[in-house]
Amino acid sequence: MLADRVWRERDEEAFRVLYRRHTPALYQFALRLVGGNTFDAEDVVQQAWIHAAEGLGAFRWESAFSTWLHGIVLNLCRALFRRADRRWIELKEDSVALAPRQNHDQLDLEAALATLPPGYRTVVILHDVEGFTHEQIAARLEISANTSKSQLSRGRQVLRSLLRPEAVSR
C-alpha cells in the first residue's frame, strides 16, 4: 500500500502518487474554505501533507485516508482563521457584518461563498458542498448541532442576499 511505503520506506515516488491522487480535492477544499486565497490554500495543503506524513502509520484504507486528510485541512483552516483573528464559528449571529453588497450581478456562487464570514462559510461548505450532516459538522468543529444548523441557515441567507438581493425580504 502506498501509505505504508511512504511511512515505512520514506518512498518519494509512492508519496508523489498519493499526492497526485488526493491533492486536487484537498486543494479545492482548502481554497474554498479560505475564501479563494491561493497562497493560504497552498500553505494549508503543504502543512496537511506534513501532518499526514508524520502520522501515516495509523492508516490502512484509502477511503479513510481521504477523509482523514480532509479533516486535517479543515483543522488547519480553522487554525488559520484564528491566527488571523478572523471571524470564526464562535461569533454570535447578530454580530456578523454582511459582506459588501456591491456588484451582486457579477457574483457567482463561488465568489459569494468566498465573501461569507469564515464561520458561516465553513458550515455551508461542509453541509451544502461536501454533504456532511449537522452531527458530523458539530463533531468536527466542536460545536453543537443546533449551532451548526443556525450557522447554516444564516449563511444561506447571506448567500441569497449576495446572489439574489432583490429576492430577499428582510
Place this chain on the structure above:
Amino acid sequence: MHNDDRSESSELERAAFAALPRERDPGPALEERIVRALSKRGLLAPGNGPRWIRRPLLAIGVAASVAVFALGVAVGQWLGTRTVTESMAVAQERTAMQAAAAVQRAGSAYVTALAALTAFTELGDSADASSLAQGREAALAALTAAVRELVVLAPDDPLALSIQELIERRWVSGPETDGIEVRNVVWF
C-alpha cells in the same frame, strides 16, 4: 455523509452547489515544494541514491546549471535585439504554435534543472556554496528576463505585471533591502 437539512434549500440552489468543482490542480510547483519540505524533515528519503553517488552528480548538476545560465545569457542578449515576434519567429523559424511549444519545453527544462540544483543544497557542502549561489543567481536572472518578456507579450496581464513589479523591485534593490545581494548579471 448525507445531508439532513436539504428542505431549506431550493432545487436550483442544490444544483448550483452540486455543480461546484470538487477538484483543482494547484500546479507542479506545489508538489515539488511539499516534497522538498518532507525531505528536509526526514519524512521522505532522498531520491538521488547514496551520498557517494550524489557527490559526482553534484558537480554535474552545478556544471549543467552554469551551462544553462551561460547559454541563457547568450540567447537572451541575442533575442534582446529583436522584438518578441521577430525573435520567436527566427528562433523557431516556423509558427507561433511551435514557438509556444518551445516555451513549454524550455519551462519544463528550467524547472527540472532548478529542482536538480535544489536537491544538492541538502548536502550542505560549503565547498560548493559558490556554485550553488551561481546557479541560484542564474535561475533568478532567467526568471526576471522571462517575466519581462511575458509583460511585452501581454502588457495588460495584471498577474504578469504584478510579478514583474515584485521581482524587479527586489532585483534592483541593494543589499540594504530585503537581504538581496547586488546582482552581477546584466540580462537582455
